[in-house]
Amino acid sequence: METRRIIENVRKSGRTFLTEVESKELLAVRGIPVLSCRVARDEEETVRMAHECGFPVVLKVNSPYIIHKSEHKGVFLNLGGEQSVREAFRSIRRNCAAVDPEASVTVQPMIKKGVEVLIGVIADRQFGPVVAFGLGGVFTEVLKDVVFRMAPVSTEEAEKMVYQIRGNRLLRGYRGYPAVDTLSLLKIITGISQLAVEVEDIEEMDLNPVVVFPRGAMVLDARIKLC
Amino acid sequence: MTEDDIEVMQKIFNPGSVAVIGATASSDRIGYNLLDSLIYGGYKGKIYPVHPKLKEILGLPVYPSILDIPERVDLALIALNQRDTVDVLEHCGKLGIKGAVIVAGGFRETGDEGRALEKRLVEITKKYGLKVVGPNTLGIMNLEAGLNATFYPVSLKKGNVSLISQSGGIGFSIIQKCSDEGVGLNKFVGVGNRTVLEISDCLEFLAGDSGTKVIGVFLEGVENARRLVQVAGKVAHRKPVVIYKVGQSNEINEATLTHTGSMAGPYKLFRDIFNQYGVLLAGSVPELVASCKALSLCRLPAGGGLGLFTYTAGPTIVALDRLAGRKISIPGLAPGTVRRIKAILGENLPVVLKNPIDTGGLGTRPGTYGLLVDAALADHNFDLLVTFCCPHKNWPNPTRELIAAHQKSHKPVLTCYISTVKGVEEDREALQQAGIPLYCSPDEAAWGAAALIHYSRRGGALHGNA
Numbered sequence: 001m002e003t004r005r006i007i008e009n010v011r012k013s014g015r016t017f018l019t020e021v022e023s024k025e026l027l028a029v030r031g032i033p034v035l036s037c038r039v040a041r042d043e044e045e046t047v048r049m050a051h052e053c054g055f056p057v058v059l060k061v062n063s064p065y066i067i068h069k070s071e072h073k074g075v076f077l078n079l080g081g082e083q084s085v086r087e088a089f090r091s092i093r094r095n096c097a098a099v100d101p102e103a104s105v106t107v108q109p110m111i112k113k114g115v116e117v118l119i120g121v122i123a124d125r126q127f128g129p130v131v132a133f134g135l136g137g138v139f140t141e142v143l144k145d146v147v148f149r150m151a152p153v154s155t156e157e158a159e160k161m162v163y164q165i166r167g168n169r170l171l172r173g174y175r176g177y178p179a180v181d182t183l184s185l186l187k188i189i190t191g192i193s194q195l196a197v198e199v200e201d202i203e204e205m206d207l208n209p210v211v212v213f214p215r216g217a218m219v220l221d222a223r224i225k226l227c
Numbered sequence: 228m229t230e231d232d233i234e235v236m237q238k239i240f241n242p243g244s245v246a247v248i249g250a251t252a253s254s255d256r257i258g259y260n261l262l263d264s265l266i267y268g269g270y271k272g273k274i275y276p277v278h279p280k281l282k283e284i285l286g287l288p289v290y291p292s293i294l295d296i297p298e299r300v301d302l303a304l305i306a307l308n309q310r311d312t313v314d315v316l317e318h319c320g321k322l323g324i325k326g327a328v329i330v331a332g333g334f335r336e337t338g339d340e341g342r343a344l345e346k347r348l349v350e351i352t353k354k355y356g357l358k359v360v361g362p363n364t365l366g367i368m369n370l371e372a373g374l375n376a377t378f379y380p381v382s383l384k385k386g387n388v389s390l391i392s393q394s395g396g397i398g399f400s401i402i403q404k405c406s407d408e409g410v411g412l413n414k415f416v417g418v419g420n421r422t423v424l425e426i427s428d429c430l431e432f433l434a435g436d437s438g439t440k441v442i443g444v445f446l447e448g449v450e451n452a453r454r455l456v457q458v459a460g461k462v463a464h465r466k467p468v469v470i471y472k473v474g475q476s477n478e479i480n481e482a483t484l485t486h487t488g489s490m491a492g493p494y495k496l497f498r499d500i501f502n503q504y505g506v507l508l509a510g511s512v513p514e515l516v517a518s519c520k521a522l523s524l525c526r527l528p529a530g531g532g533l534g535l536f537t538y539t540a541g542p543t544i545v546a547l548d549r550l551a552g553r554k555i556s557i558p559g560l561a562p563g564t565v566r567r568i569k570a571i572l573g574e575n576l577p578v579v580l581k582n583p584i585d586t587g588g589l590g591t592r593p594g595t596y597g598l599l600v601d602a603a604l605a606d607h608n609f610d611l612l613v614t615f616c617c618p619h620k621n622w623p624n625p626t627r628e629l630i631a632a633h634q635k636s637h638k639p640v641l642t643c644y645i646s647t648v649k650g651v652e653e654d655r656e657a658l659q660q661a662g663i664p665l666y667c668s669p670d671e672a673a674w675g676a677a678a679l680i681h682y683s684r685r686g687g688a689l690h691g692n693a
Binding site: 153 | 456503
């Protein structure tokens with residue numbers, strides 16, 4: 001199974017954390033829509049990939065040693081041209097040099113605005129696999145607006161999760177913003193909950209942010225920790 | 228649990244004979260009090276006290292060893308130290324005794340030796356097909372069979388609420404509160420270390436127990452919460468289950484590395500997941516008892532529309548506070564109800580008629596009270612009604628009016644008499660006999676109503692059962 005192969009590769013290198021690239025690869029083989037990203041090892045390669053993917057782009061540090069990329073100032077959003085990409089690449093290298101001087105970067109297109117949510121998994125000691133849903137992005141830590149269910153969850157239960165969070169109005173449309181595509185969101189939640197039950201190696205998983213649009217939804221960043 | 232397991236548990240709760248191993252003559256010892264509880268509780272079966280030297284305790288002949296008892300007993304209550312307990316359990320097994328309650332502590336909670344003893348205990352139970360309550364427990368009760376197999380001699384009211392408690396102390400707190408509230412008990416299990424019989428086993432047993440209408444659970448924590456919630460959810464489809472779980476301080480796991488992990492405080496997880504399975508949670512002993520009381524006495528409402536009726540505003544505001552955040556609908560009055568109330572009290576009322584219905588001073592007159600409650604109960608927006616009053620030395624309580632109104636309606640009625648617990652004893656007896664729970668605080672009345680509404684939403688299965 002493809003999922004197994006990805007996990008075994010990570011284990012072989014003695015790690016329990018999957019990088020963003022590996023996490024997204026694992027999600028993609030499970031049919032979860034992810035914003036795929038390409039890895040660039042130096043400044044020229046980064047610039048070339050940025051051109052290929054089309055501006056504006058996002059650069060993020062890519063290192064097996066760095067889990068919280070923002071905390072290491074390893075994320076640069078909305079880079080509009082070649083010059084800003086070069087500067088961002090050098091900044092990332094500088095900021096992350098202490099942890100991983102060899103760190104590469106990922107290049108991915110800057111995605112248009114939608115509502116950012118979090119979908120997560122924890123392997124709870126008492127309940128077993130548990131799936132989480134809440135407001136994502138910068139709100140995650142500030143508002144802690146998250147609800148939990150024992151996995152697996154049905155589409156109906158996933159819908160209850162979406163309506164249970166305090167910020168659910170953001171998803172239903174507000175102040176001229178359109179309502180988002182709840183069905184696509186529910187598909188990701190149920191898919192992740194199934195993954196959590198089937199792959200017992202997963203100890204924790206964060207898909208954050210998952211951006212939900214009026215049509216469709218997509219995982220922009222992900223991290224997975226194995227037991 | 229298999230059918231055989233259920234049968235063993237039925238025998239544990241309905242034993243034809245009980246042995247008290249470690250019975251003594253001194254009233255400060257557990258062994259004496261187990262015996263005293265059996266006698267004081269009115270147990271009608273045979274009681275065999277066991278002690279190597281004594282001849283008679285509390286007027287009963289004593290047997291030197293369990294091997295000397297002339298018949299095979301159904302239940303062994305063991306009040307020995309942990310080491311002797313395990314030895315005696317082996318004897319019980321050999322004799323074909325299937326049920327035991329083990330009071331002693333000193334097992335896995337004390338370290339390696341205790342763990343080894345507990346392991347031996349489990350091996351013995353497996354070898355002989357024995358079911359054990361405990362160790363480290365207050366014991367069990369079955370008021371239907373007049374069985375008090377705890378070391379607390381008490382006299383309790385018989386009823387249809389059964390309790391499972393992970394703590395003896397809080398178990399007793401719940402039992403005493405039930406006594407104050409006039410809530411009749413059916414069975415009690417102090418699960419102790421849950422070495423053999425788990426909380427989920429007890430839930431499965433009580434689900435099929437005809438004397439139990441409502442199950443209240445006090446929970447500290449279990450290793451296999453996944454099975455517990457699945458069983459509780461299944462049982463809650465057959466009869467109401469109310470769980471009070473301690474450990475609400477949401478201490479977070481600092482070691483966790485993802486956001487999801489750091490936000491999953493243990494109580495938040497527990498609450499969301501038990502809600503997922505439709506089990507009603509209570510936040511305190513009074514809330515647990517108030518919920519069990521309503522579910523014990525009332526039929527389940529057809530829907531969730533709650534009406535409140537009072538002549539003093541404060542208690543209804545407190546009640547609404549308690550209901551806040553529970554998605555409970557407080558519908559307005561139907562126009563017909565407004566007309567009906569005005570026809571009783573007059574057109575020019577000094578109050579605005581809405582829900583809660585506050586009649587002010589006009590509502591206290593005995594002649595009109597019953598008519599007003601009739602009108603409120605007839606409102607098609609309401610599926611259940613809570614009434615509030617403040618008993619007074621010179622004004623009669625509306626007990627008779629409430630009972631009469633309730634008899635004419637199929638809707639549940641709950642009432643709050645702002646009073647001391649003792650001050651309304653007669654009213655409580657009369658009202659609860661008629662299926663109207665009486666509470667002494669608006670908070671408790673609100674919790675009772677919320678419990679009924681919670682289980683009304685579970686749909687048809689429960690209605691058939693109630």
